[in-house]
Amino acid sequence: MNRAIGFLPLTLLLAIVGCSSEPDEQAMVAKRVNSAQPRTEPVDEQLVRSGAQIYQRHCQACHDPGAGHPATLLLGQKYGAEKAVIKGRKELNLVYVKTIVRGGLLEMPPFRPTEITDAELDVIAEFIIKP
Numbered sequence: 001m002n003r004a005i006g007f008l009p010l011t012l013l014l015a016i017v018g019c020s021s022e023p024d025e026q027a028m029v030a031k032r033v034n035s036a037q038p039r040t041e042p043v044d045e046q047l048v049r050s051g052a053q054i055y056q057r058h059c060q061a062c063h064d065p066g067a068g069h070p071a072t073l074l075l076g077q078k079y080g081a082e083k084a085v086i087k088g089r090k091e092l093n094l095v096y097v098k099t100i101v102r103g104g105l106l107e108m109p110p111f112r113p114t115e116i117t118d119a120e121l122d123v124i125a126e127f128i129i130k131p
Helices: 002-019 022-036 051-058 070-079 094-103 118-129
Strands: none
């Protein structure tokens, strides 16, 4: 009797899985894949924050010059005072900045597209590398 009870959950699971239709599963996978694709519709420029606004909201607490900014202190210790502040660094390029912002690096967290949109990512990268 106990063996029959042990098979009951498995039987119910198989019955539920058997009822799912293959086209629905394919539609769900297609929806996930399609939602991961980059958007190609035009960007409403009024919804894109300025580089200064994005920097103020997401970067300055760690990257502003001076004491009390952990990323500035860490970069200064690791690479020297001339590379401690990221704003205006000549050797940084757009691709590198965008990669680090999106993926993070060491103590720096990654910023998802829900926090900094792709259009804003372009804006903040340009803001950071401009002298």
